[in-house]
């Protein structure tokens with residue numbers, strides 16, 4: 001990826017229709033499960049982001065054959081649970097999802113794998129998968145809990161594990177590992193996180209059980225279950241839609257349509273929050289595809305009140321907090337984010353990145369260890385900003401720039417391609433000046 005800057009000019013409205021590429025969380029999981037399923041799978045509207053391409057690249061290195069059809073779908077020839085030993089390290093690029101979730105699959109193989117990532121991924125914590133996978137019998141060497149990972153596959157044994165951090169990536173990693181384990185693997189999460197791993201496993205034919213115990217949400221899976229391939233159209237990415245929804249929220253006259261959007265209840269907290277702030281949202285054409293809820297959104301700008309995001313909401317909105325924080329100065333009462341320490345170990349330290357960029361635009365911001373407090377009623381000016389190599393920071397500040405006075409330059413804007421290569425072009429198409 002070459003370094004590029006992007007200039008964003010102020011807008012007066014957001015209008016039009018945006019069809020989003022397939023959800024990133026679902027795309028990763030479908031690509032992995034299609035690889036270890038029996039028979040072919042066809043995945044339409046697969047995420048166009050570089051992260052999901054990293055997952056497909058790793059699957060190919062593990063002996064899974066796949067190709068792109070003329071109409072853009074991905075066709076995967078499943079190999080069943082046994083993959084092939086990779087000839088070179090598995091390159092996860094910038095993708096924490098690839099490394100964490102795929103580690104659960106390679107841990108159950110009869111060979112060793114090396115998993116590597118870029119500079120940002122190499123700083124991210126992996127102990128959260130190393131500890132439970134080691135308890136299941138895999139041997140994992142790391143750089144003090146960070147990548148690269150050297151995973152020696154083993155005949156895994158089932159564990160009963162309570163996750164110390166709420167992480168859907170870790171939950172999926174362990175459910176995938178559970179497929180290779182002897183017995184029933186039981187995972188308890190402290191807070192309910194996105195359930196795409198569970199929904200996808202069921203779509204591919206696995207049986208899982210879910211219980212709400214006193215400690216939290218518990219899911220169990222028995223080993224040696226066979227998966228079968230699926231044909232699916234992946235719903236539009238809700239976390240990518242967040243940028244357009246927040247852009248629409250900035251202007252009372254905005255009108256936006258978003259067809260075929262993911263509406264999974266474990267992700268849709270964003271829609272409640274935006275409605276609470278003042279965006280008018282109606283949903284039509286609700287449908288369910290392979291257990292995932294999909295709908296079309298009609299959105300109209302309204303007020304821009306403030307909000308507090310804390311507790312379970314912070315986990316549920318973790319990927320959307322950067323853009324919500326970026327528009328916070330324009331709200332009436334401001335936005336306060338608490339209990340979101342995890343933001344510090346994402347693709348960048350997102351708390352520090354948001355605070356730095358908002359300050360460059362002239363905003364007052366209080367940065368805290370686990371969040372931010374951003375007063376409302378502030379007018380921002382254009383500035384020269386940095387993406388910090390983080391896709392969501394690049395896109396969040398493109399949105400903030402729409403209501404600033406003067407132009408904003410975003411350095412490292414190419415990082416948007418990690419999840420959404422067409423972002424800047426699409427934003428340009430729906431903004432009126």
Ligand code: S3P
Nearest residue numbers: 025097166167168169170318319
């Ligand atoms: C994801 C889970 C979240 C999220 C990430 C995608 C997933 O990470 O931030 O973008 O697909 O499971 P954590 O599992 O670290 O919370």
